Amino acid sequence: MTMYLVIAVVILFFLVIFQIAKASEYVAVLKGEKVSKLQSNKINGFLMVVFLIVGLIGVWYCNELYFGKTLFKYGSASVQGEKVDSMLWVTIAVTGSVFIATQILLFWFAFKYQEKPDRKVFYFPHNTNLELLWTVVPAIVLTVLVVIGLRNWFSFTGEAPKNAQVIEVTGKQFGWIFRYPGADKELGKKYYKNIDNASNSLGLVWDDKMSHDDIVTEQTVYIVKDKPCKFIIGSRDVIHDVGLSQFRMKMDAVPGIPTTLWFTPKFTTKEMKEKTGNPNFAYEISCDQMCGNGHYSMKGIIEVVTQAEYDEWLSKQKPYYFAAFPDKDPSSAPKADSTTKKVAVVAPPPSNSQKI
Amino acid sequence: MSNEVVLDSHGSASIAHEVHHGHDAHHEHHETFISKYVFSMDHKMIAKQFLITGMFWAVMGGLMSVLFRLQLGYPDATFPWLEDILGKWAKGGHISAEAYYALVTTHGTVLVFFVLTAGLSGTFANFLIPLQVGARDMASPFMNMLSFWFFFIAGLVMLSSIFVETGPFSGGWTAYPPLSALGSASPGSKTGMDLWIVSMALFVVSSLLGGLNYIATVLNMRTKGMSMTRLPLTIWALFFTAVLGVLSFPVLFSGFILLIFDRNFGTSFYLSDIFVNGVGALPNEGGSAILYQHLFWFLGHPEVYIILLPAMGMVSEILSTNARKPIFGYMAMIGSMFAIAILAFLVWAHHMFVTGLNPFLGSIFVLLTLLIAVPSAIKVFNWLTTLWRGNIRFTPAMMFAIGFVSLFISGGLTGIWLGNSALDIHLHDTYFVIAHFHIVMGVASMFGMFAGIYHWFPKMYGRYLNNTLGYVHFWITITGAYLIFWPMHYEGLAGMPRRYYDYSIWESFKQFSDLNRFISTVAMIVFATQLLFLANFFYSIFKGRKLMVKNPWDSTTLEWTTPIKPGHGNWPGEIPEVYRWAYDYGKDGRDFISQTTPVGADESVH
Numbered sequence: 001m002t003m004y005l006v007i008a009v010v011i012l013f014f015l016v017i018f019q020i021a022k023a024s025e026y027v028a029v030l031k032g033e034k035v036s037k038l039q040s041n042k043i044n045g046f047l048m049v050v051f052l053i054v055g056l057i058g059v060w061y062c063n064e065l066y067f068g069k070t071l072f073k074y075g076s077a078s079v080q081g082e083k084v085d086s087m088l089w090v091t092i093a094v095t096g097s098v099f100i101a102t103q104i105l106l107f108w109f110a111f112k113y114q115e116k117p118d119r120k121v122f123y124f125p126h127n128t129n130l131e132l133l134w135t136v137v138p139a140i141v142l143t144v145l146v147v148i149g150l151r152n153w154f155s156f157t158g159e160a161p162k163n164a165q166v167i168e169v170t171g172k173q174f175g176w177i178f179r180y181p182g183a184d185k186e187l188g189k190k191y192y193k194n195i196d197n198a199s200n201s202l203g204l205v206w207d208d209k210m211s212h213d214d215i216v217t218e219q220t221v222y223i224v225k226d227k228p229c230k231f232i233i234g235s236r237d238v239i240h241d242v243g244l245s246q247f248r249m250k251m252d253a254v255p256g257i258p259t260t261l262w263f264t265p266k267f268t269t270k271e272m273k274e275k276t277g278n279p280n281f282a283y284e285i286s287c288d289q290m291c292g293n294g295h296y297s298m299k300g301i302i303e304v305v306t307q308a309e310y311d312e313w314l315s316k317q318k319p320y321y322f323a324a325f326p327d328k329d330p331s332s333a334p335k336a337d338s339t340t341k342k343v344a345v346v347a348p349p350p351s352n353s354q355k356i
Numbered sequence: 357m358s359n360e361v362v363l364d365s366h367g368s369a370s371i372a373h374e375v376h377h378g379h380d381a382h383h384e385h386h387e388t389f390i391s392k393y394v395f396s397m398d399h400k401m402i403a404k405q406f407l408i409t410g411m412f413w414a415v416m417g418g419l420m421s422v423l424f425r426l427q428l429g430y431p432d433a434t435f436p437w438l439e440d441i442l443g444k445w446a447k448g449g450h451i452s453a454e455a456y457y458a459l460v461t462t463h464g465t466v467l468v469f470f471v472l473t474a475g476l477s478g479t480f481a482n483f484l485i486p487l488q489v490g491a492r493d494m495a496s497p498f499m500n501m502l503s504f505w506f507f508f509i510a511g512l513v514m515l516s517s518i519f520v521e522t523g524p525f526s527g528g529w530t531a532y533p534p535l536s537a538l539g540s541a542s543p544g545s546k547t548g549m550d551l552w553i554v555s556m557a558l559f560v561v562s563s564l565l566g567g568l569n570y571i572a573t574v575l576n577m578r579t580k581g582m583s584m585t586r587l588p589l590t591i592w593a594l595f596f597t598a599v600l601g602v603l604s605f606p607v608l609f610s611g612f613i614l615l616i617f618d619r620n621f622g623t624s625f626y627l628s629d630i631f632v633n634g635v636g637a638l639p640n641e642g643g644s645a646i647l648y649q650h651l652f653w654f655l656g657h658p659e660v661y662i663i664l665l666p667a668m669g670m671v672s673e674i675l676s677t678n679a680r681k682p683i684f685g686y687m688a689m690i691g692s693m694f695a696i697a698i699l700a701f702l703v704w705a706h707h708m709f710v711t712g713l714n715p716f717l718g719s720i721f722v723l724l725t726l727l728i729a730v731p732s733a734i735k736v737f738n739w740l741t742t743l744w745r746g747n748i749r750f751t752p753a754m755m756f757a758i759g760f761v762s763l764f765i766s767g768g769l770t771g772i773w774l775g776n777s778a779l780d781i782h783l784h785d786t787y788f789v790i791a792h793f794h795i796v797m798g799v800a801s802m803f804g805m806f807a808g809i810y811h812w813f814p815k816m817y818g819r820y821l822n823n824t825l826g827y828v829h830f831w832i833t834i835t836g837a838y839l840i841f842w843p844m845h846y847e848g849l850a851g852m853p854r855r856y857y858d859y860s861i862w863e864s865f866k867q868f869s870d871l872n873r874f875i876s877t878v879a880m881i882v883f884a885t886q887l888l889f890l891a892n893f894f895y896s897i898f899k900g901r902k903l904m905v906k907n908p909w910d911s912t913t914l915e916w917t918t919p920i921k922p923g924h925g926n927w928p929g930e931i932p933e934v935y936r937w938a939y940d941y942g943k944d945g946r947d948f949i950s951q952t953t954p955v956g957a958d959e960s961v962h
Contacts, residue, residue, distance in 0.1 A: 003437055014888060021824035021892075025901060028823075037749070044750035044827060048758070051831075055838065066846035069867045084782050091779065095769040102736060102765050109743040110758055113679070114750065121942035122745035125682040130741070131734065138733040142726045145776060150719050152778035157715035173541065173633060192629040193637045203631070233712075236631045238535040239645055241710065241785065245851020245864055248782040252711045254645050255534060256628030259712030284864045288785040288853045290528040292535060292542045293453045296856035 045114035052107035079264040081248030160262035164228035171240030171253035174294035178221040182213030199324040216320035230262040241289035397497035398924040403483035410475020417466040429876025457526035464529030472663040487915035490579025495572035506562035517551035525552040533626035570598035581934035588938040593669020596697040604658040611651030653704035667804020678754035679746030682939035692731035709777040725775035752826025753811035760803040767796025788848020819900030825892040836882035
């Protein structure tokens with residue numbers, strides 16, 4: 001019912017505006033076109049300046065309201081992200097001052113040079129010096145921004161430090177799978193045709209003994225504070241994206257083409273909870289590439305912990321191999337030791353498998 | 357007919373004139389409803405067809421945005437009437453995720469291609485090129501007609517996809533494979549995607565037919581004296597637009613062909629190493645999903661300028677006319693448009709900084725992308741200088757032109773953020789991007805289009821639009837546009853991803869629920885205001901104040917030398933000769949000097 005009422009009111013409102021507009025046209029004709037044109041010109045010229053002032057106040061007010069809700073209040077949670085932030089401030093300073101200057105000029109000129117019967121316009125078709133000025137100055141400023149940007153870009157996309165913790169991240173509709181290399185510090189081979197949702201979600205090649213100690217988890221990944229962390233990113237089905245807003249990082253997960261991303265977390269999740277005053281704070285991995293109808297729910301969690309906490313957590317994890325072959329798990333079947341060795345010496349993996 | 361026009365435009369053979377007029381008269385006598393309004397070959401009628409079809413799609417696209425903004429603004433509310441119109445897509449009055457993504461995808465596709473490409477350059481290239489260069493019609497009126505009808509059919513196919521059982525395509529307007537290639541990964545990628553590709557393919561055909569025609573007309577059919585450097589900037593802009601389209605649409609088409617092969621014929625251009633839940637491992641190996649993105653953005657980026665350049669051209673013309681002052685730096689304006697057109701082809705990979713692109717390649721694209729800011733800056737400063745010491749008449753067209761400049765500045769500057777890959781890492785695919793491209797490409801080009809409609813409506817229909825409604829339209833739209841898109845920058849800075857159906861489960865993004873509600877409310881008001889504009893438009897076609905003079909805006913260009921209601925052929929007698937550039941406003945104390953006025957001995961030289 002209220003729906004129809006709203007529609008009726010809106011239509012009525014429309015009709016009123018329409019009628020007023022029509023009437024004003026008749027009035028304009030009666031008053032004489034010149035007079036009414038000058039009048040509407042004055043009103044609109046005035047509104048231009050009002051818009052400018054109210055608009056600039058609005059820009060300030062919007063910042064008051066929402067700056068606190070962005071991520072910049074607490075700074076970046078990764079070492080690399082600090083460079084993103086500092087670059088952001090430089091860019092804001094440059095573009096912000098251009099924004100304010102040009103908008104003021106635009107609306108001020110519109111107001112100041114509104115039509116007056118006695119004004120003579122200045123015939124000014126071109127001026128080489130002026131044109132050179134606003135070709136060269138932007139070019140120089142942009143060069144500076146490009147240099148800052150590329151320096152950061154190469155440092156972000158360059159090789160991760162040697163001591164980096166390597167974790168494989170795989171996107172699927174609609175969740176994340178993580179794989180840790182285990183004690184041998186090498187990820188075993190995988191091949192997508194081996195994927196089996198029940199026992200081998202990544203398609204690990206069991207013929208490769210490197211895979212036997214790999215640890216596989218879903219949804220939550222543990223990484224260590226102050227230690228560089230390198231993600232090797234892939235996808236099982238469509239393109240996803242590992243979005244890490246607090247760390248200011250992002251990388252697509254593309255099926256068939258591994259990508260990488262690395263960063264150094266600065267604060268543990270616990271520290272961030274205190275810092276933000278939000279007991280529910282979590283480093284969330286958001287999928288940032290449209291991946292299907294569940295895209296919006298494709299969430300992963302990064303738990304940043306201290307080295308001690310990490311070691312403790314790790315000691316509780318079992319290699320994924322034992323999930324696939326429970327009988328070989330030494331804790332459940334004490335004799336499994338000898339069989340594991342047998343598996344380790346079987347034929348080399350198929351030639352079409354992928355080395356990660 | 358085209359041959360006659362070519363002869364005509366050179367004014368060399370008087371015999372050709374007579375033949376032509378005979379033909380014209382003959383034509384008009386036997387004009388039926390079908391040949392005049394439906395399968396018309398008159399460029400002015402085709403322009404109106406493009407415009408009104410574009411308006412239909414603008415309303416559709418706008419309505420879709422209202423529907424999905426409803427979900428974003430009021431995720432917990434139910435609207436029983438939604439179920440009445442959407443059926444199973446809104447069970448219990450709540451839009452489903454599937455429907456949400458379909459709406460977002462169709463909104464993007466429709467607005468980018470049908471409204472801001474066909475509706476904008478289709479309308480104004482058709483309408484203005486022959487009138488402003490002094491030609492009787494396009495180089496090939498028949499191809500021109502085909503161009504419209506291909507567009508029309510493309511629209512029908514797109515419309516039909518809404519009624520398919522598995523729903524329209526829902527993988528985003530960029531249609532990245534594998535999602536768009538695998539029906540098993542998303543229901544929208546089944547029949548809906550087939551229809552989407554067919555529709556887009558038809559649209560590419562339409563664009564090519566139109567574009568070739570525009571280029572041929574501008575190059576070959578200018579009237580006597582209309583050298584390239586005397587062309588109004590509208591024509592230059594439309595010319596560059598057409599060149600961009602002709603060179604880039606075929607690449608998109610090739611991308612689509614490969615996609616069709618992958619979808620239907622078992623090839624693996626884009627597919628490799630895929631395991632789909634419920635289906636299992638696919639046989640495809642060795643393809644590259646990134647290849648599609650290269651092909652897509654090779655059109656996709658020039659497309660941005662295909663949308664923007666016509667608006668820039670019209671705004672230049674309208675600013676100069678209503679400031680009663682020549683456009684500042686005419687040659688610099690052409691030069692910067694040329695630079696933009698070239699650079700448009702060299703920046704596509706800035707959409708792909710986070711795809712795992714080679715960082716060195718990425719750095720080249722950073723450089724070239726930020727380079728575009730230079731010609732853009734030149735244009736802005738030239739527009740500002742055009743206003744400086746002018747005598748500005750605030751016609752509704754002028755208001756929208758000024759609004760365009762304001763929006764172009766606001767949205768253009770954030771491009772400097774996004775083009776810098778190290779910042780893009782943070783902002784990519786967040787609401788910051790939404791804010792950026794809606795302001796600079798979407799709303800700004802819409803403003804260019806509105807400016808064009810308000811300015812040339814008298815030429816189209818021999819009547820005026822209602823001014824008061826025009827002012828109301830302008831003030832609500834520009835205020836609303838800023839209120840909608842400005843705060844989105846903050847959401848983007850918080851990393852809030854685009855294309856999310858619901859943010860309530862996200863600790864990092866749910867703090868914006870009030871803001872989302874505010875944005876949705878403003879979006880609805882702005883949408884309603886556009887309906888007011890449409891009412892003004894259609895009412896004024898029939899009942900608007902009649903035009904009494906040929907040249908209502910005291911303009912210098914050729915279209916205003918035609919009769920108030922020009923017939924097919926535009927000028928009843930000979931096509932006028934041109935003696936000067938298009939921007940002699942306020943020269944030597946004279947308000948304006950038409951292009952058809954010979955240069956007097958006493959005129960000053962600049």
